[in-house]
Amino acid sequence: GCAQQRQGSLYQQLGGDAGISAIVEDFTLRLADDPEIVGFFANTNIDLFVASLEQQLCETSDGPCRYDGPPMDRAHQHMGLTDAHFNAVVGHMQQALIDQGIPPGPRNQLLGRLARLHGDIMRRQ
């Protein structure tokens, strides 16, 4: 719509590749600092996770990337995730976005798009 033409895409409002990379780094440090969350990543290659999440955020924000990782249900099945885990992770993303200076408009737009993944991520838990 008009707002989008005035302000650029959500991807641009997040700072493009550099902005998304800073957001993902901030977010990943928050996951690592959360004792309720960090254990889930014990066997994860963090470099691949970071690259995959950057790609997903770029695509989700209408940037020029295509996420080519596994679908969200397959990536998270059998982890035994609860809504509390989901909310904690989204909360860390919210804090990372605030910390990286993303204004409320684009911040909440991205969080809204991520919230739509809840059904897929929580499937078969």
Ligand code: HEM
């Ligand atoms: C909106 C919420 C979430 C988003 C957008 C998200 C996104 C992603 C993405 C893009 C990947 C990479 C998939 C791949 O390339 O293999 C991934 C993997 C992973 N996610 Fe999530 N995730 C979310 C919620 C959660 C929650 C709530 C947890 C647990 C508390 C979690 C734990 C993990 C773990 C452990 C992996 C790595 C799996 C592996 O090592 O292969 N995620 N997630």
